[in-house]
């Protein structure tokens with residue numbers, strides 16, 4: 412019956428004439444002599460009306476919310492319609508008649524997460540998922556354009572690079588194994604082979620508590636580059652964020668409008684203000700926080716620093732005692748690291764990196780001090796034994812970046828199916 416379908420977005424651009432579209436019934440309202448539907452496809456929504464004079468009248472009265480339909484009709488402008496146009500339907504076919512849809516108004520956050528596979532159809536979630544897609548695409552494209560080679564590492568690991576209690580342990584055919592927390596051990600060993608590498612892959616963290624910015628599985632964009640110092644790596648991190656923002660402003664105008672955000676993206680400029688850990692501590696204490704030198708920042712402090720600058724802020728040179736063994740020491744500022752963190756307003760830490768320690772003796776000393784035994788993962792240090800070179804890298808939490816771009820209340824909406832300590836369904 413129906414021939415050439417166009418998308419709803421194309422129909423809205425066409426403005427007049429006859430169109431055939433297909434999609435899902437987003438809303439429906441039945442009157443005595445008219446049925447109104449709002450049809451949704453992945454591009455847009457449009458109102459359609461079926462009058463009792465139309466031969467589609469009978470079919471229209473069977474329609475339920477979220478049924479899939481194809482329809483044909485004449486376009487006309489209608490200021491009252493949600494996207495300004497309406498289709499006067501002449502032909503209608505229900506492809507999949509939907510059972511009563513469980514999602515209505517005023518449902519709890521938890522219920523919506525229980526039916527996440529259905530909630531994904533909401534305009535806000537599709538908007539943030541489209542923005543997520545733009546961001547991931549940009550990171551791949553930008554890094555490849557800069558000559559980085561995508562090189563993957565396994566998710567099942569014998570050891571963990573980040574350590575701590577936030578590690579998922581599992582049984583691997585009778586052997587103890589862990590889900591990867593970071594690609595870093597592999598990254599540093601790619602250096603002599605590929606020099607400039609990146610990966611986009613899930614990292615796993617057995618976070619203890621549920622927060623608005625932690626997932627137990629997140630997509631980690633990690634970068635490692637040979638012959639590269641801290642300054643260059645910070646610039647690359649800034650570029651990744653600026654390029655993402657530019658692309659979203661260019662390609663996702665509609666989605667930003669649906670989410671009601673945009674202004675904060677236009678304000679962001681690189682280079683980001685850069686301060687040392689010591690300066691950050693002083694600034695925080697001057698502004699009502701209470702934090703001692705040697706303490707790590709929590710969410711409150713991270714967001715606080717960014718808020719005070721009303722921008723992304725790069726904090727460098729943390730005390731070595733609170734850094735991982737692989738971060739380098741800044742010889743100009745002994746006792747502090749050649750490391751950096753990017754803090755975003757409202758989110759806090761989005762990116763974490765460093766110029767790596769390349770002195771194997773210093774690494775061994777720090778491992779001993781931290782009581783870490785690399786065991787069979789001592790192979791990691793071969794990057795220092797066979798063709799050691801200065802190198803730097805970082806890890807960017809893609810959901811944290813999307814959370815900031817979309818101004819999402821929770822990181823959960825920056826990923827289709829969030830995993831948190833209390834959620835593995837659906």
Ligand code: 4AD
Pocket residue numbers: 572573592593594595616618624625626627628629631633634760761762763764765804805806807808809810811
């Ligand atoms: O700060 P992290 O733990 O650093 C590393 O894993 C380094 N090995 C990265 C590297 O140098 N290659 O994690 C990096 C980033 C954080 O800045 C944060 O944005 C994100 O990953 N992240 C999380 N995102 C969501 N949920 C969590 N539980 C996260 N933990 C870290």
Ligand code: MG
Pocket residue numbers: 760763
């Ligand atoms: Mg970190």
